[in-house]
Amino acid sequence: MHGKALPYLLLMPATLFLCVFFLYPFVLVAFEALTRDGAFTLDNFRAMAGSWKFPVTVRNTLLLAAIVVPIQLVMALLMASVVSRLETGRSAALYIFAIPLGISDLAAGLIWLAIFDQSGFLNTLLAHLGVVDRPIMFLGYQSKLTIFIAVALAEIWRATAIMMVILVAGMGLIPKEYYEAAEVFGAGPWKRFVRITLPLLRPSLQTAIILRVILAFEVFAVVAALGGTNLPVLMGETYNWQFTLQDRNVAAASALLILAISIGFTLFFLRVLRVPKEARI
Protein backbone atom coordinates (compact mmCIF):
# COMPACT_ATOMS: atom_id res chain seq x y z
CA MET A 1 0.00 0.00 0.00
CA HIS A 2 2.85 2.29 0.96
CA GLY A 3 4.51 1.61 -2.39
CA LYS A 4 1.37 2.57 -4.31
CA ALA A 5 0.91 5.89 -2.52
CA LEU A 6 4.54 6.94 -2.65
CA PRO A 7 4.69 8.34 -6.21
CA TYR A 8 1.58 10.42 -5.60
CA LEU A 9 3.04 11.69 -2.35
CA LEU A 10 6.21 12.73 -4.19
CA LEU A 11 4.28 14.44 -6.95
CA MET A 12 1.89 16.21 -4.63
CA PRO A 13 3.95 19.32 -3.76
CA ALA A 14 4.74 20.08 -7.40
CA THR A 15 1.17 19.37 -8.53
CA LEU A 16 -0.40 21.50 -5.82
CA PHE A 17 2.06 24.24 -6.56
CA LEU A 18 1.28 24.25 -10.27
CA CYS A 19 -2.45 24.21 -9.59
CA VAL A 20 -2.26 27.23 -7.30
CA PHE A 21 0.34 29.26 -9.17
CA PHE A 22 -0.18 28.17 -12.78
CA LEU A 23 -3.73 26.91 -13.43
CA TYR A 24 -5.57 29.10 -10.93
CA PRO A 25 -4.03 32.41 -12.14
CA PHE A 26 -5.17 31.45 -15.63
CA VAL A 27 -8.74 31.20 -14.46
CA LEU A 28 -8.26 34.48 -12.60
CA VAL A 29 -6.81 36.34 -15.56
CA ALA A 30 -9.63 35.15 -17.83
CA PHE A 31 -12.17 36.12 -15.18
CA GLU A 32 -10.68 39.58 -14.73
CA ALA A 33 -10.53 40.14 -18.46
CA LEU A 34 -14.17 39.22 -18.97
CA THR A 35 -15.72 41.09 -16.05
CA ARG A 36 -15.87 44.59 -14.70
CA ASP A 37 -17.27 45.29 -11.25
CA GLY A 38 -18.50 41.73 -11.08
CA ALA A 39 -20.56 41.73 -14.28
CA PHE A 40 -19.72 39.90 -17.47
CA THR A 41 -18.61 42.30 -20.20
CA LEU A 42 -16.42 42.63 -23.26
CA ASP A 43 -15.70 46.28 -22.46
CA ASN A 44 -12.15 45.49 -21.36
CA PHE A 45 -11.34 44.14 -24.80
CA ARG A 46 -13.08 47.11 -26.42
CA ALA A 47 -11.03 49.51 -24.27
CA MET A 48 -7.84 47.67 -25.21
CA ALA A 49 -8.61 47.58 -28.94
CA GLY A 50 -9.95 51.12 -28.89
CA SER A 51 -6.67 52.64 -27.72
CA TRP A 52 -4.93 54.50 -30.54
CA LYS A 53 -1.75 52.64 -29.75
CA PHE A 54 -3.30 49.19 -30.15
CA PRO A 55 -2.90 48.63 -33.93
CA VAL A 56 0.73 49.84 -33.80
CA THR A 57 1.39 47.64 -30.80
CA VAL A 58 0.07 44.48 -32.45
CA ARG A 59 1.86 45.30 -35.68
CA ASN A 60 5.19 45.94 -33.94
CA THR A 61 4.99 42.71 -31.94
CA LEU A 62 4.05 40.50 -34.90
CA LEU A 63 6.51 42.18 -37.26
CA LEU A 64 9.32 41.80 -34.75
CA ALA A 65 8.56 38.09 -34.34
CA ALA A 66 8.23 37.62 -38.12
CA ILE A 67 11.64 39.20 -38.76
CA VAL A 68 13.59 37.98 -35.76
CA VAL A 69 12.56 34.32 -35.58
CA PRO A 70 13.50 33.25 -39.16
CA ILE A 71 16.89 34.99 -38.88
CA GLN A 72 17.48 33.27 -35.55
CA LEU A 73 16.50 29.92 -37.00
CA VAL A 74 19.09 30.28 -39.77
CA MET A 75 21.77 31.51 -37.35
CA ALA A 76 21.01 28.75 -34.85
CA LEU A 77 21.24 26.13 -37.62
CA LEU A 78 24.53 27.66 -38.74
CA MET A 79 25.94 27.69 -35.21
CA ALA A 80 24.81 24.13 -34.56
CA SER A 81 26.22 22.75 -37.82
CA VAL A 82 29.49 24.60 -37.43
CA VAL A 83 29.90 23.33 -33.88
CA SER A 84 29.08 19.75 -34.84
CA ARG A 85 31.82 19.80 -37.51
CA LEU A 86 34.44 21.27 -35.21
CA GLU A 87 37.10 18.84 -34.02
CA THR A 88 39.08 20.94 -31.56
CA GLY A 89 37.69 23.65 -29.34
CA ARG A 90 34.17 22.28 -29.65
CA SER A 91 33.17 22.77 -26.03
CA ALA A 92 34.72 26.24 -25.89
CA ALA A 93 32.76 27.30 -28.99
CA LEU A 94 29.57 25.80 -27.52
CA TYR A 95 30.07 27.67 -24.26
CA ILE A 96 30.65 30.98 -26.02
CA PHE A 97 27.63 30.55 -28.29
CA ALA A 98 25.49 29.63 -25.28
CA ILE A 99 26.46 32.65 -23.16
CA PRO A 100 23.42 34.80 -24.06
CA LEU A 101 21.22 32.02 -22.61
CA GLY A 102 22.14 33.23 -19.16
CA ILE A 103 21.70 36.92 -19.85
CA SER A 104 18.58 38.77 -18.80
CA ASP A 105 16.57 40.48 -21.53
CA LEU A 106 16.97 43.76 -19.65
CA ALA A 107 20.75 43.34 -19.61
CA ALA A 108 20.65 42.50 -23.33
CA GLY A 109 18.76 45.73 -23.95
CA LEU A 110 21.36 47.68 -21.95
CA ILE A 111 24.20 45.98 -23.82
CA TRP A 112 22.80 47.13 -27.15
CA LEU A 113 22.08 50.56 -25.68
CA ALA A 114 25.83 50.90 -25.17
CA ILE A 115 26.18 50.42 -28.93
CA PHE A 116 23.25 52.40 -30.30
CA ASP A 117 23.19 55.29 -27.87
CA GLN A 118 23.98 58.72 -29.26
CA SER A 119 27.37 58.73 -27.53
CA GLY A 120 27.68 55.00 -28.07
CA PHE A 121 30.09 52.73 -29.87
CA LEU A 122 28.36 52.67 -33.24
CA ASN A 123 28.52 56.44 -33.53
CA THR A 124 32.15 56.38 -32.41
CA LEU A 125 32.96 53.83 -35.10
CA LEU A 126 31.13 55.83 -37.75
CA ALA A 127 32.95 59.00 -36.67
CA HIS A 128 36.34 57.24 -36.82
CA LEU A 129 35.52 56.01 -40.30
CA GLY A 130 34.57 59.51 -41.28
CA VAL A 131 31.02 58.54 -42.26
CA VAL A 132 29.42 61.06 -39.92
CA ASP A 133 30.78 64.25 -38.36
CA ARG A 134 28.12 64.52 -35.68
CA PRO A 135 26.74 61.57 -33.70
CA ILE A 136 23.39 60.40 -35.02
CA MET A 137 20.42 60.01 -32.70
CA PHE A 138 19.53 56.37 -33.35
CA LEU A 139 17.03 55.93 -30.55
CA GLY A 140 15.13 59.21 -30.60
CA TYR A 141 11.37 59.32 -30.91
CA GLN A 142 11.68 60.30 -34.56
CA SER A 143 13.79 57.33 -35.56
CA LYS A 144 11.33 54.45 -35.21
CA LEU A 145 13.09 52.41 -37.87
CA THR A 146 16.49 52.45 -36.15
CA ILE A 147 14.83 51.64 -32.82
CA PHE A 148 13.17 48.68 -34.51
CA ILE A 149 16.48 47.53 -36.00
CA ALA A 150 18.26 47.91 -32.65
CA VAL A 151 15.57 45.91 -30.85
CA ALA A 152 15.63 43.24 -33.56
CA LEU A 153 19.44 42.96 -33.32
CA ALA A 154 19.33 42.75 -29.53
CA GLU A 155 16.66 40.04 -29.71
CA ILE A 156 18.62 38.09 -32.32
CA TRP A 157 21.75 38.42 -30.23
CA ARG A 158 20.04 37.37 -27.00
CA ALA A 159 17.75 34.52 -27.93
CA THR A 160 19.48 32.65 -30.75
CA ALA A 161 21.35 30.62 -28.14
CA ILE A 162 18.23 28.89 -26.85
CA MET A 163 17.39 27.61 -30.36
CA MET A 164 21.01 26.65 -30.97
CA VAL A 165 21.17 24.56 -27.82
CA ILE A 166 18.01 22.64 -28.71
CA LEU A 167 19.24 22.06 -32.26
CA VAL A 168 22.68 20.90 -31.09
CA ALA A 169 20.99 18.37 -28.80
CA GLY A 170 18.80 17.27 -31.73
CA MET A 171 21.73 16.92 -34.15
CA GLY A 172 23.49 14.70 -31.66
CA LEU A 173 20.69 12.17 -32.06
CA ILE A 174 21.06 11.77 -35.83
CA PRO A 175 23.03 8.56 -36.54
CA LYS A 176 26.41 9.17 -38.19
CA GLU A 177 25.81 6.27 -40.60
CA TYR A 178 23.30 8.29 -42.56
CA TYR A 179 25.92 10.89 -43.38
CA GLU A 180 28.51 8.26 -44.23
CA ALA A 181 26.07 6.52 -46.56
CA ALA A 182 25.17 9.82 -48.23
CA GLU A 183 28.86 10.64 -48.68
CA VAL A 184 29.50 7.27 -50.31
CA PHE A 185 26.77 8.08 -52.83
CA GLY A 186 28.40 11.41 -53.54
CA ALA A 187 26.17 13.85 -51.69
CA GLY A 188 27.93 17.13 -50.94
CA PRO A 189 27.74 18.93 -47.57
CA TRP A 190 24.79 21.08 -48.65
CA LYS A 191 22.83 18.11 -49.96
CA ARG A 192 23.54 16.16 -46.77
CA PHE A 193 22.29 19.08 -44.73
CA VAL A 194 19.07 19.48 -46.71
CA ARG A 195 18.29 15.79 -47.18
CA ILE A 196 19.42 14.34 -43.85
CA THR A 197 19.89 16.97 -41.16
CA LEU A 198 16.82 19.08 -41.78
CA PRO A 199 14.22 16.27 -42.06
CA LEU A 200 15.60 14.34 -39.09
CA LEU A 201 15.89 17.49 -37.03
CA ARG A 202 12.19 18.20 -37.34
CA PRO A 203 11.19 17.41 -33.74
CA SER A 204 13.92 19.70 -32.41
CA LEU A 205 13.06 22.36 -34.96
CA GLN A 206 9.47 22.22 -33.81
CA THR A 207 10.40 22.66 -30.15
CA ALA A 208 12.89 25.40 -30.90
CA ILE A 209 10.48 27.37 -33.06
CA ILE A 210 7.55 27.09 -30.65
CA LEU A 211 9.66 28.12 -27.67
CA ARG A 212 11.20 31.01 -29.54
CA VAL A 213 7.95 32.30 -31.01
CA ILE A 214 6.36 32.38 -27.55
CA LEU A 215 9.38 34.26 -26.22
CA ALA A 216 9.09 36.67 -29.13
CA PHE A 217 5.58 37.66 -28.07
CA GLU A 218 6.90 38.23 -24.56
CA VAL A 219 9.44 40.80 -25.71
CA PHE A 220 9.44 43.54 -23.10
CA ALA A 221 12.62 44.61 -21.32
CA VAL A 222 14.74 44.85 -24.47
CA VAL A 223 12.22 47.26 -25.92
CA ALA A 224 11.97 49.17 -22.64
CA ALA A 225 15.74 49.63 -22.51
CA LEU A 226 16.18 50.63 -26.15
CA GLY A 227 13.01 52.35 -27.22
CA GLY A 228 11.16 53.35 -24.10
CA THR A 229 7.61 54.03 -25.20
CA ASN A 230 8.64 54.84 -28.76
CA LEU A 231 8.15 51.27 -29.90
CA PRO A 232 5.03 49.95 -28.14
CA VAL A 233 4.78 46.14 -27.94
CA LEU A 234 2.04 43.98 -26.42
CA MET A 235 3.81 43.07 -23.20
CA GLY A 236 4.84 46.67 -22.60
CA GLU A 237 1.29 47.89 -23.15
CA THR A 238 0.01 45.28 -20.71
CA TYR A 239 2.45 46.67 -18.16
CA ASN A 240 1.24 50.19 -18.97
CA TRP A 241 -2.41 49.29 -18.46
CA GLN A 242 -1.54 47.79 -15.10
CA PHE A 243 0.66 50.60 -13.79
CA THR A 244 0.42 53.84 -15.69
CA LEU A 245 -3.30 53.58 -16.39
CA GLN A 246 -4.08 51.54 -13.27
CA ASP A 247 -6.68 49.38 -15.01
CA ARG A 248 -6.29 45.77 -13.97
CA ASN A 249 -9.16 44.51 -16.09
CA VAL A 250 -7.85 45.89 -19.37
CA ALA A 251 -4.36 44.67 -18.43
CA ALA A 252 -5.89 41.22 -17.96
CA ALA A 253 -7.61 41.47 -21.36
CA SER A 254 -4.26 42.39 -22.89
CA ALA A 255 -2.58 39.47 -21.14
CA LEU A 256 -5.29 37.14 -22.42
CA LEU A 257 -4.64 38.38 -25.96
CA ILE A 258 -0.92 37.53 -25.65
CA LEU A 259 -1.86 34.11 -24.26
CA ALA A 260 -4.29 33.53 -27.13
CA ILE A 261 -1.71 34.49 -29.76
CA SER A 262 0.90 32.25 -28.09
CA ILE A 263 -1.43 29.26 -27.92
CA GLY A 264 -2.58 29.86 -31.49
CA PHE A 265 0.98 29.82 -32.81
CA THR A 266 1.92 26.82 -30.66
CA LEU A 267 -0.95 24.81 -32.17
CA PHE A 268 -0.06 26.05 -35.64
CA PHE A 269 3.55 24.89 -35.41
CA LEU A 270 2.57 21.63 -33.73
CA ARG A 271 0.41 20.91 -36.77
CA VAL A 272 2.68 22.22 -39.54
CA LEU A 273 5.87 20.61 -38.24
CA ARG A 274 4.27 17.49 -36.83
CA VAL A 275 6.35 14.36 -36.91
CA PRO A 276 4.62 11.01 -37.46
CA LYS A 277 5.42 8.52 -34.68
CA GLU A 278 7.05 6.09 -37.15
CA ALA A 279 9.42 8.78 -38.42
CA ARG A 280 10.97 9.51 -35.04
CA ILE A 281 14.48 8.42 -34.20
Added chain:
Amino acid sequence: MSAVTQTPAAASADARKAGDWLLIATVILLGVWVLLPIYLLIVNALSSPEQVTAFPKRFFPAFDTGSLSFFINFAGVARALWNSVLVATLTMILSIGFGAPAGYALSRFDFPGKGTFRFLVLMTRAFPLPLLALPLAVMFIRTGLDDTAIGLALVHTTLALPFAVLITFSLFSGIPVELEEAAWTLGCTRLQAFRKVILPLALPGIAASAVFAFTISWNEVFAAAVLTIENRTLTAFLLQSLGESPLYLKFAGGAALVVPALIFIFAVRKYLFAMWGIANR
Protein backbone atom coordinates in the same frame (compact mmCIF):
# COMPACT_ATOMS: atom_id res chain seq x y z
CA MET B 1 49.11 10.65 -67.20
CA SER B 2 49.93 10.94 -63.54
CA ALA B 3 48.99 14.62 -63.62
CA VAL B 4 45.49 13.70 -64.71
CA THR B 5 45.00 11.27 -61.84
CA GLN B 6 46.47 13.62 -59.28
CA THR B 7 44.47 16.71 -60.10
CA PRO B 8 41.07 15.63 -58.71
CA ALA B 9 42.66 14.46 -55.48
CA ALA B 10 44.61 17.70 -55.10
CA ALA B 11 41.52 19.72 -55.90
CA SER B 12 39.47 17.93 -53.28
CA ALA B 13 42.24 18.41 -50.71
CA ASP B 14 42.27 22.10 -51.60
CA ALA B 15 38.50 22.26 -51.25
CA ARG B 16 38.74 20.54 -47.88
CA LYS B 17 41.36 23.00 -46.73
CA ALA B 18 39.28 25.93 -47.91
CA GLY B 19 36.30 24.37 -46.13
CA ASP B 20 38.30 24.13 -42.90
CA TRP B 21 39.32 27.77 -43.12
CA LEU B 22 35.74 28.77 -43.82
CA LEU B 23 34.63 26.74 -40.81
CA ILE B 24 37.15 28.39 -38.50
CA ALA B 25 36.37 31.84 -39.87
CA THR B 26 32.65 31.25 -39.26
CA VAL B 27 33.25 30.09 -35.69
CA ILE B 28 35.40 33.14 -34.96
CA LEU B 29 32.89 35.50 -36.55
CA LEU B 30 30.01 34.03 -34.55
CA GLY B 31 32.12 34.15 -31.39
CA VAL B 32 32.87 37.82 -31.95
CA TRP B 33 29.16 38.48 -32.57
CA VAL B 34 28.36 37.00 -29.15
CA LEU B 35 31.27 38.41 -27.15
CA LEU B 36 31.83 41.88 -28.59
CA PRO B 37 28.57 43.45 -27.28
CA ILE B 38 29.30 42.11 -23.77
CA TYR B 39 32.83 43.48 -23.99
CA LEU B 40 31.50 46.91 -24.94
CA LEU B 41 29.15 46.93 -21.95
CA ILE B 42 32.05 46.02 -19.66
CA VAL B 43 34.15 48.82 -21.20
CA ASN B 44 31.40 51.26 -20.27
CA ALA B 45 31.02 49.86 -16.78
CA LEU B 46 34.77 50.22 -16.19
CA SER B 47 34.92 53.84 -17.32
CA SER B 48 34.30 57.00 -15.34
CA PRO B 49 30.87 58.66 -15.67
CA GLU B 50 32.42 61.43 -17.79
CA GLN B 51 33.96 58.93 -20.17
CA VAL B 52 30.64 57.09 -20.54
CA THR B 53 28.80 60.17 -21.68
CA ALA B 54 31.74 61.57 -23.69
CA PHE B 55 31.99 61.32 -27.46
CA PRO B 56 33.80 59.82 -29.25
CA LYS B 57 34.31 56.80 -27.05
CA ARG B 58 37.37 54.71 -26.34
CA PHE B 59 37.17 51.05 -27.26
CA PHE B 60 39.26 50.04 -24.25
CA PRO B 61 38.30 50.20 -20.59
CA ALA B 62 39.93 52.93 -18.52
CA PHE B 63 39.65 50.72 -15.42
CA ASP B 64 38.03 53.55 -13.58
CA THR B 65 35.63 52.48 -10.84
CA GLY B 66 33.70 55.77 -10.92
CA SER B 67 30.59 54.35 -12.59
CA LEU B 68 30.56 51.24 -10.45
CA SER B 69 30.96 53.05 -7.16
CA PHE B 70 28.28 55.54 -8.19
CA PHE B 71 26.02 52.58 -8.93
CA ILE B 72 26.71 50.77 -5.66
CA ASN B 73 26.19 53.91 -3.61
CA PHE B 74 23.05 54.95 -5.47
CA ALA B 75 20.00 54.96 -3.21
CA GLY B 76 18.23 51.62 -3.34
CA VAL B 77 20.83 49.65 -5.29
CA ALA B 78 22.36 47.74 -2.40
CA ARG B 79 18.90 46.75 -1.23
CA ALA B 80 17.84 45.76 -4.75
CA LEU B 81 20.93 43.55 -5.05
CA TRP B 82 20.12 41.92 -1.73
CA ASN B 83 16.48 41.39 -2.78
CA SER B 84 17.58 39.79 -6.05
CA VAL B 85 19.82 37.36 -4.20
CA LEU B 86 17.11 36.61 -1.65
CA VAL B 87 14.37 35.97 -4.23
CA ALA B 88 16.68 33.87 -6.38
CA THR B 89 17.76 31.80 -3.38
CA LEU B 90 14.15 31.19 -2.35
CA THR B 91 13.27 30.27 -5.94
CA MET B 92 16.16 27.83 -5.99
CA ILE B 93 15.05 26.16 -2.75
CA LEU B 94 11.38 26.00 -3.74
CA SER B 95 11.91 24.68 -7.24
CA ILE B 96 14.35 21.97 -6.19
CA GLY B 97 12.30 21.14 -3.09
CA PHE B 98 9.14 20.63 -5.14
CA GLY B 99 10.75 19.54 -8.38
CA ALA B 100 13.27 16.91 -7.31
CA PRO B 101 10.72 14.58 -5.60
CA ALA B 102 8.51 14.83 -8.68
CA GLY B 103 11.46 14.07 -10.95
CA TYR B 104 12.34 11.06 -8.82
CA ALA B 105 8.74 9.78 -8.89
CA LEU B 106 8.59 10.13 -12.67
CA SER B 107 11.85 8.22 -13.13
CA ARG B 108 11.14 5.34 -10.74
CA PHE B 109 7.42 4.57 -10.81
CA ASP B 110 4.74 3.73 -13.32
CA PHE B 111 1.37 4.86 -12.14
CA PRO B 112 -1.92 6.18 -13.50
CA GLY B 113 -1.81 9.95 -13.85
CA LYS B 114 1.87 10.06 -14.81
CA GLY B 115 1.04 11.19 -18.32
CA THR B 116 -1.27 13.92 -17.04
CA PHE B 117 1.42 15.27 -14.75
CA ARG B 118 4.01 15.34 -17.51
CA PHE B 119 1.52 17.13 -19.73
CA LEU B 120 0.89 19.73 -17.00
CA VAL B 121 4.62 20.33 -16.69
CA LEU B 122 5.20 20.54 -20.43
CA MET B 123 2.20 22.84 -20.84
CA THR B 124 3.90 25.48 -18.73
CA ARG B 125 6.49 25.77 -21.50
CA ALA B 126 3.85 26.89 -23.98
CA PHE B 127 2.64 29.91 -22.00
CA PRO B 128 4.10 33.32 -21.33
CA LEU B 129 4.35 32.70 -17.61
CA PRO B 130 5.43 36.16 -16.41
CA LEU B 131 1.94 37.34 -17.36
CA LEU B 132 0.55 35.30 -14.48
CA ALA B 133 2.05 37.90 -12.18
CA LEU B 134 -0.87 40.19 -13.06
CA PRO B 135 -3.71 38.15 -11.47
CA LEU B 136 -1.39 37.01 -8.71
CA ALA B 137 -0.75 40.62 -7.72
CA VAL B 138 -4.37 40.81 -6.53
CA MET B 139 -4.23 37.46 -4.80
CA PHE B 140 -1.04 38.49 -3.02
CA ILE B 141 -2.56 41.71 -1.73
CA ARG B 142 -5.38 39.66 -0.17
CA THR B 143 -2.99 37.18 1.41
CA GLY B 144 -0.38 39.71 2.49
CA LEU B 145 2.24 38.34 0.11
CA ASP B 146 2.38 41.50 -1.97
CA ASP B 147 5.75 43.18 -2.27
CA THR B 148 7.51 40.35 -0.44
CA ALA B 149 10.48 38.29 -1.54
CA ILE B 150 8.60 35.04 -1.00
CA GLY B 151 5.65 36.21 -3.14
CA LEU B 152 7.92 36.95 -6.09
CA ALA B 153 9.89 33.76 -5.48
CA LEU B 154 6.63 31.79 -5.79
CA VAL B 155 6.02 33.27 -9.24
CA HIS B 156 9.62 32.66 -10.29
CA THR B 157 9.23 29.08 -9.11
CA THR B 158 6.50 28.51 -11.72
CA LEU B 159 9.19 29.44 -14.26
CA ALA B 160 11.91 27.28 -12.75
CA LEU B 161 9.90 24.29 -11.48
CA PRO B 162 9.24 22.65 -14.89
CA PHE B 163 12.97 22.72 -15.58
CA ALA B 164 13.75 21.30 -12.16
CA VAL B 165 11.25 18.45 -12.68
CA LEU B 166 12.48 17.52 -16.15
CA ILE B 167 16.16 17.85 -15.32
CA THR B 168 15.98 15.80 -12.11
CA PHE B 169 13.80 13.27 -13.96
CA SER B 170 16.57 12.69 -16.48
CA LEU B 171 19.23 12.72 -13.76
CA PHE B 172 17.51 10.00 -11.74
CA SER B 173 16.70 8.04 -14.91
CA GLY B 174 20.42 7.95 -15.61
CA ILE B 175 21.15 6.20 -12.30
CA PRO B 176 20.48 2.45 -12.58
CA VAL B 177 17.60 1.16 -10.44
CA GLU B 178 19.80 -1.86 -9.69
CA LEU B 179 21.99 0.25 -7.42
CA GLU B 180 18.96 1.14 -5.34
CA GLU B 181 17.68 -2.44 -5.33
CA ALA B 182 21.07 -3.69 -4.18
CA ALA B 183 20.90 -1.29 -1.24
CA TRP B 184 17.42 -2.58 -0.35
CA THR B 185 18.55 -6.19 -0.34
CA LEU B 186 21.39 -5.17 1.95
CA GLY B 187 18.83 -3.91 4.44
CA CYS B 188 18.43 -0.25 3.58
CA THR B 189 15.00 1.29 3.74
CA ARG B 190 13.83 3.21 0.70
CA LEU B 191 14.83 6.52 2.29
CA GLN B 192 18.24 5.24 3.39
CA ALA B 193 18.92 3.82 -0.06
CA PHE B 194 18.02 7.14 -1.60
CA ARG B 195 20.16 9.13 0.81
CA LYS B 196 23.21 6.90 0.78
CA VAL B 197 23.26 5.65 -2.80
CA ILE B 198 21.22 7.81 -5.14
CA LEU B 199 21.69 11.26 -3.68
CA PRO B 200 25.50 11.33 -3.79
CA LEU B 201 25.38 10.33 -7.44
CA ALA B 202 22.71 12.86 -8.35
CA LEU B 203 24.05 15.75 -6.26
CA PRO B 204 26.23 17.50 -8.86
CA GLY B 205 23.35 17.51 -11.34
CA ILE B 206 20.91 18.73 -8.72
CA ALA B 207 23.33 21.51 -7.82
CA ALA B 208 23.54 22.48 -11.48
CA SER B 209 19.79 22.66 -11.83
CA ALA B 210 19.64 24.71 -8.62
CA VAL B 211 22.09 27.20 -10.14
CA PHE B 212 19.89 27.19 -13.20
CA ALA B 213 16.80 28.04 -11.13
CA PHE B 214 18.78 30.81 -9.43
CA THR B 215 19.73 32.28 -12.82
CA ILE B 216 16.13 32.18 -14.09
CA SER B 217 14.99 34.21 -11.09
CA TRP B 218 18.01 36.54 -11.17
CA ASN B 219 17.24 37.47 -14.79
CA GLU B 220 13.46 37.79 -14.68
CA VAL B 221 12.12 41.30 -15.31
CA PHE B 222 8.37 41.47 -15.93
CA ALA B 223 6.97 39.62 -12.90
CA ALA B 224 9.57 41.31 -10.68
CA ALA B 225 8.51 44.74 -11.87
CA VAL B 226 4.80 43.91 -11.46
CA LEU B 227 5.01 42.37 -8.01
CA THR B 228 7.49 44.53 -6.14
CA ILE B 229 7.25 48.17 -5.16
CA GLU B 230 9.37 48.77 -2.07
CA ASN B 231 11.33 45.53 -2.19
CA ARG B 232 12.41 45.82 -5.80
CA THR B 233 14.88 43.34 -7.23
CA LEU B 234 17.81 44.58 -9.30
CA THR B 235 16.00 43.98 -12.61
CA ALA B 236 12.84 45.74 -11.36
CA PHE B 237 14.94 48.61 -10.01
CA LEU B 238 16.82 49.08 -13.27
CA LEU B 239 13.65 48.82 -15.35
CA GLN B 240 11.76 51.37 -13.31
CA SER B 241 14.63 53.83 -13.27
CA LEU B 242 15.33 53.54 -17.03
CA GLY B 243 13.55 56.81 -17.71
CA GLU B 244 15.47 59.01 -15.32
CA SER B 245 18.76 57.27 -14.56
CA PRO B 246 21.98 58.48 -16.21
CA LEU B 247 23.71 56.29 -18.78
CA TYR B 248 26.58 55.27 -16.53
CA LEU B 249 24.13 53.98 -13.92
CA LYS B 250 22.38 51.88 -16.58
CA PHE B 251 25.61 50.38 -17.87
CA ALA B 252 27.01 49.66 -14.42
CA GLY B 253 23.66 48.06 -13.55
CA GLY B 254 23.70 46.04 -16.75
CA ALA B 255 27.18 44.78 -15.92
CA ALA B 256 26.02 43.90 -12.39
CA LEU B 257 23.31 41.74 -13.99
CA VAL B 258 25.56 40.16 -16.62
CA VAL B 259 28.69 39.26 -14.67
CA PRO B 260 27.02 36.92 -12.11
CA ALA B 261 25.01 35.36 -14.96
CA LEU B 262 28.25 34.64 -16.84
CA ILE B 263 29.67 32.95 -13.75
CA PHE B 264 26.51 30.86 -13.25
CA ILE B 265 26.49 29.74 -16.86
CA PHE B 266 30.18 28.91 -16.64
CA ALA B 267 29.60 26.90 -13.47
CA VAL B 268 26.94 24.73 -15.08
CA ARG B 269 28.43 24.61 -18.59
CA LYS B 270 28.85 20.84 -18.44
CA TYR B 271 25.13 20.41 -17.85
CA LEU B 272 23.90 23.23 -20.05
CA PHE B 273 23.27 21.20 -23.15
CA ALA B 274 21.99 18.15 -21.40
CA MET B 275 19.56 20.38 -19.51
CA TRP B 276 18.18 22.37 -22.40
CA GLY B 277 18.24 19.39 -24.68
CA ILE B 278 16.20 17.36 -22.22
CA ALA B 279 14.00 20.07 -20.85
CA ASN B 280 12.65 20.86 -24.26
CA ARG B 281 11.87 17.54 -25.84
